[in-house]
Amino acid sequence: MLKYALKRILQTIPMLIVLSMVVFGMVRLIPGDPVKIMMGIDVASDSYEIEKERLGLNGTIVEQYVRWVERLFDGDMGTSIFTKKPVLQEIGNRFKPTLILAVGGTVLSSIIGIMFGLLAAIRHNRFTDHFLMVTSLIFVSTPSFFSALILILIFSLQLRWLPSIGLGSWKAAILPIVTLGLTAVGSLTRTTRSSMLDVVHQDYIRTARARGVPERTIVFRDAFRNALIPVLTSIGLRFGSLLAGATLVETVFSISGLGRFLVDGVGNRDYPVVQGTVLVMAISFVLVNLIVDLLYSAVDPRIKYS
Amino acid sequence: MKPILKVENLTTSFQGEEGRVTAVRNLSFELHKGETLAVVGESGCGKSVTALSILNLIPNPPGKIDNGCIWFEDRDLTRLRKRDMRKVRGNQIAMIFQEPMTSLNPVFTVGRQVMDSLIIHQNMTKKKAHAAAVSLLTSVGIPEPELTVDRYPHQLSGGMRQRAMIAMALACRPDILIADEPTTALDVTIQAQILNLLRNLHDEMNMSILLITHDMGVVAQLADHVLVMYAGEAVEYRKSKELFKSPHHPYTEGLLKSIPSLTEDHLVLYNIPGSVPPIHAEIEGCRFADRCSYAQPYCREHKPELEGDRESKVRCHFALNVT
Numbered sequence: 001m002l003k004y005a006l007k008r009i010l011q012t013i014p015m016l017i018v019l020s021m022v023v024f025g026m027v028r029l030i031p032g033d034p035v036k037i038m039m040g041i042d043v044a045s046d047s048y049e050i051e052k053e054r055l056g057l058n059g060t061i062v063e064q065y066v067r068w069v070e071r072l073f074d075g076d077m078g079t080s081i082f083t084k085k086p087v088l089q090e091i092g093n094r095f096k097p098t099l100i101l102a103v104g105g106t107v108l109s110s111i112i113g114i115m116f117g118l119l120a121a122i123r124h125n126r127f128t129d130h131f132l133m134v135t136s137l138i139f140v141s142t143p144s145f146f147s148a149l150i151l152i153l154i155f156s157l158q159l160r161w162l163p164s165i166g167l168g169s170w171k172a173a174i175l176p177i178v179t180l181g182l183t184a185v186g187s188l189t190r191t192t193r194s195s196m197l198d199v200v201h202q203d204y205i206r207t208a209r210a211r212g213v214p215e216r217t218i219v220f221r222d223a224f225r226n227a228l229i230p231v232l233t234s235i236g237l238r239f240g241s242l243l244a245g246a247t248l249v250e251t252v253f254s255i256s257g258l259g260r261f262l263v264d265g266v267g268n269r270d271y272p273v274v275q276g277t278v279l280v281m282a283i284s285f286v287l288v289n290l291i292v293d294l295l296y297s298a299v300d301p302r303i304k305y306s
Numbered sequence: 307m308k309p310i311l312k313v314e315n316l317t318t319s320f321q322g323e324e325g326r327v328t329a330v331r332n333l334s335f336e337l338h339k340g341e342t343l344a345v346v347g348e349s350g351c352g353k354s355v356t357a358l359s360i361l362n363l364i365p366n367p368p369g370k371i372d373n374g375c376i377w378f379e380d381r382d383l384t385r386l387r388k389r390d391m392r393k394v395r396g397n398q399i400a401m402i403f404q405e406p407m408t409s410l411n412p413v414f415t416v417g418r419q420v421m422d423s424l425i426i427h428q429n430m431t432k433k434k435a436h437a438a439a440v441s442l443l444t445s446v447g448i449p450e451p452e453l454t455v456d457r458y459p460h461q462l463s464g465g466m467r468q469r470a471m472i473a474m475a476l477a478c479r480p481d482i483l484i485a486d487e488p489t490t491a492l493d494v495t496i497q498a499q500i501l502n503l504l505r506n507l508h509d510e511m512n513m514s515i516l517l518i519t520h521d522m523g524v525v526a527q528l529a530d531h532v533l534v535m536y537a538g539e540a541v542e543y544r545k546s547k548e549l550f551k552s553p554h555h556p557y558t559e560g561l562l563k564s565i566p567s568l569t570e571d572h573l574v575l576y577n578i579p580g581s582v583p584p585i586h587a588e589i590e591g592c593r594f595a596d597r598c599s600y601a602q603p604y605c606r607e608h609k610p611e612l613e614g615d616r617e618s619k620v621r622c623h624f625a626l627n628v629t
Contacts, residue, residue, distance in 0.1 A: 203408040209363055210403075211396035211423045211474065215388075225413045300413055301458040 001297070005290060012286045016279070023278045024065050027271050034081050034269040055081055057271070068275065077279075078272030082265075087276040090261065095280075097167045098257040101249065102242035104173060105180030110235050113185045117192020117231075122219060124197060132189060140186030148179040148252040165254045176253045180246055184238050191234045195227040202226070228299045236292030243288065244281040309336035309377075310514050311360070311399075311482055316374035318352075318359045321367060329355040331538045333374070334612075337482065342508060342515040344529035344546070346522065346561065350582055352538040353518045357484045359384075360516070361401055362391050378482075397427040400475035404487035406467035410459035416443070416470045417455030423477045442473040447503060465496035472503065479511060486518040501527050522565050526550060534558050537582055537593045540612055543619040552627035554620040556598045592623070600624055 035051050036043065043051075052058050056067055056078065071078060077087035120132040155175060156164035163172045199205065200223050208222045209215075247259030258277060265273030297303045318330040330352040337343050345353045358364050359371055362383060376383040378399070383391065395401075400423075403409040411419060420442055421435035430438065436455065443451035446469040459467055468488065475483055488504065489497040505528060508515055517528055525532055525546065532549045534542040534557065542555040553559040560578035580597035583589060591606040592598070598605070605623055612621040620628075 203403060203405055204411040206363060207403060207409045207471075207474075208411065208422075209395065210361055210401040211419075212392045212394070212426055213396075213422060214392060214426075222411055222414075226411070302412055302460050 001294065005294060008290050008293070009286075012283075015286075016282060019282050020069075020275065020279055021065065023275055024068065025061065027266070027269070027274045028061060030266070030269060032269045034271060037269055038081060055079075068272075077276035080265075080273050081270045082268045082273070087272045090273065091258070091276060091280055094256055094258050094261050097250075097255050098243065098246075098259070100167060100173055101176055101180055101246055101255070101257060102239060104177035105184060105242055105246070106235060106239040108177055108181030109184035109188055109238065112181065113188025114192050114231065116185065116189040118196060118219065118224065120189065120193040121196035121200065129193075133193075136186035136189040138186070139182050140190075142183070143248070144179055144183045144246065145248040145252050147182055148175070148249055151175050151179055152252070167253075167255050172253075176246075176249050176255060179249050179252075180242060188231070188234055188238075192227065192231050195230045196223060199223045199227045225299065229296060232292055232295055232299065236288055236295075240285040240288040243284040307338060310339050311337040311516075312375075312377040313356075313360070314375045314377070316356065316359055316376065317372045318355050318364060318369060319372050320369045328372075329369075329538055330359065333535075333538075333540055335533050335540065335543065337514050337516055339481075339514055340508075340512045342517060342528050342530050344517040344519060344525040344532045345535060346519055346525055346532060347535035348520060348582055351535045353520075353535055354486055356535075357401065357486050357516065357518050360484060361395055361399060362386070363395075363401075393427065396423040396475070396480070397478045398480055399482045399484065400478070400480040401484040401486065402468070402471050402475045402488050404490050406464055406471050406491060409471060410467055412459055415456050415458055416462065420455070420470065420474045420477055423474065427478050438477070439473070442477055443470065446470070446473045446476070446507075447499075448473070464492055465499060468492060468496075468500055469503065472500075472507070476507060476511070480513060482514045482516060483508075484516045484518070487520070488517075489524060490519070490521070497524075504528065522550075522561060534561070539593065539621065540619070541594065541621045543612070543614075545617060548618070554618070554625040554627055555594075555622050556600050556626060557594050559626060560597075592621075600626070 035048055035055065035057065039048070039051060049058075056064065058064075059067075068078065075088065077091070079086055080090055083090065116132050116136065120129045123129045152164045152175065155162045162175050163169070164175065166172050167176070196219075200219075205218060205223055208218050213222065244258065246257070247263050249255075250257040250260045258281065262274065262277045262281075264270070265277060313336075314334050316330055316333040317328060319326045319328040321327075333352070333356060335343070345356060347353050355364065355369075360376055360383065362371075364371065371384050374384065378394070381390075383394065386394070410416070417436060417439045420439040421430075421432070424430045424435040424438055425432065440451045440455050443454055448454050448466055448469050454462070454466070454470075459470070462470065468491075472488075485504065489500050492500060501524060504515070507513075508528075515528070517524070519525060529546040532542075532544055532546050533540055534549075534555060536557050542549070542553070542558050544554065549558060550562065553562055557578070560576075563576045564578065566575055578597055579599075583593055583596065589595075589609075591608055592601070592610050595601040595605040602624065608623065610621045610623050612619050614620055
């Protein structure tokens with residue numbers, strides 16, 4: 001299994017190289033010159049050239065890329081054009097809030113989504129099922145910025161229970177995490193439900209009943225374990241994309257996370273920031289996928305890696 | 307002697323798209339201690355539904371036991387509370403299924419599934435149950451039982467899985483074993499091994515077996531008595547040997563004729579003409595009349611009843627081989 005993990009990590013290297021090239025090229029395709037954005041359109045041509053060289057933007061795009069990769073191996077992702085701080089340090093500062101939101105949102109949505117999904121499957125075609133399906137549909141189709149505003153309206157403005165800005169205390173983390181959790185609950189409920197409904201009609205569930213296994217054990221042990229694979233996939237994908245930052249929620253709650261950092265970087269034509277952030281996001285996404293893949297084999301013994 | 311299991315007027319139906327479909331109608335039979343009773347018939351004749359009804363495993367909805375009693379130890383299983391029914395399942399009445407490939411849970415080891423009923427019904431500790439599972443696997447002829455006990459179903463062959471399934475069913479030494487097509491999904495050589503195993507275990511443990519099958523060869527090897535079902539009804543009940551010698555019901559005769567013979571030269575295999583009537587069709591006369599070569603106009607108007615004595619019953623106006 002360790003061998004498999006190593007192999008998988010090695011396999012991602014070519015992918016990361018291609019990805020970095022694409023990002024590198026694409027940010028430069030966006031109209032707009034970072035030097036001019038910073039120094040004004042009517043900057044004198046000699047100071048323009050000096051500044052350009054200082055930022056490492058001189059030479060052809062290939063030369064620039066090679067320079068960037070060389071520095072990358074020294075652990076240097078360049079310096080932000082806009083904030084003048086090292087990109088790596090900036091990402092480090094913003095990774096923690098993103099991680100808190102991603103982990104919190106994933107844990108919350110997993111707990112509620114799996115619970116709802118199980119409940120809907122047990123009560124298949126009865127009121128509880130229909131109710132939960134409609135509820136999850138509402139969750140799925142509500143944009144996160146909208147539910148964020150509603151939550152702020154109720155819990156910050158009306159009830160004055162929770163702060164609506166930043167991530168300064170654990171209390172401040174509640175609303176953004178709930179917002180992210182709610183959006184994911186809907187799809188997870190549906191995945192869990194359909195996966196469970198598929199499993200409960202399998203022969204081995206009937207065998208378990210014929211053995212006298214209590215119904216509760218059948219649902220939570222015999223059936224759920226088998227229904228877990230699609231659920232895990234769904235959770236993993238969601239967690240991966242949350243690690244890439246939840247820009248809308250970060251914006252509404254004024255949290256400086258990776259998502260906003262990237263969007264601001266694109267707006268400022270801050271090439272090093274965009275390149276570095278996308279690379280970090282890609283790596284975390286790949287790692288999460290690898291962990292999910294390794295979890296599959298823990299859940300289902302038929303899945304073996306070689 | 308008092309029968310260990312007595313089914314009286316069992317009627318089980320399913321809600322279909324075109325209304326309720328009666329899969330088993332007014333079925334009655336008895337199973338005695340140590341006896342092997344085979345229930346035979348074509349696909350869809352209601353034999354599996356009968357087996358599932360006994361353990362109350364009919365999926366509801368759409369299925370439902372509409373009528374009848376199933377007496378076991380002076381209790382009517384159809385009226386048992388869920389909890390009490392669960393104590394019967396796997397403990398006093400156990401069941402093995404047709405598909406060893408899909409009937410074992412793929413994510414748990416074979417041992418864990420064998421241990422399950424021991425832990426549930428006999429309150430064994432995990433450690434004791436594990437040891438018991440090893441000896442059960444040994445008794446059903448699984449090689450390397452100490453290793454197999456910790457293997458997963460997909461690591462076992464079909465025959466081994468069916469053996470594991472039998473071990474699972476026998477874990478609590480049940481009074482009755484219901485075997486629903488236990489050999490159908492297996493290779494011929496493995497079939498013979500499994501049948502031998504069932505016969506040996508039956509002799510050893512003196513349990514009663516309700517054998518559901520469509521294979522007359524299996525019936526000949528295991529059964530003491532045979533109940534022939536057609537379109538949800540019992541049409542003949544006989545001692546196995548007598549049934550093979552001189553079937554009373556034309557349908558039974560047809561079933562026996564359909565067994566290919568090695569000694570005779572058949573260019574075309576015999577089959578019973580026609581097909582089973584649509585299960586939801588209400589038929590006034592004999593349900594087999596349309597396919598019966600002996601049918602008279604009388605048969606289509608008057609429904610025959612299952613008649614005879616305790617050892618021999620037939621549902622036919624013009625029963626064959628009756629003196």
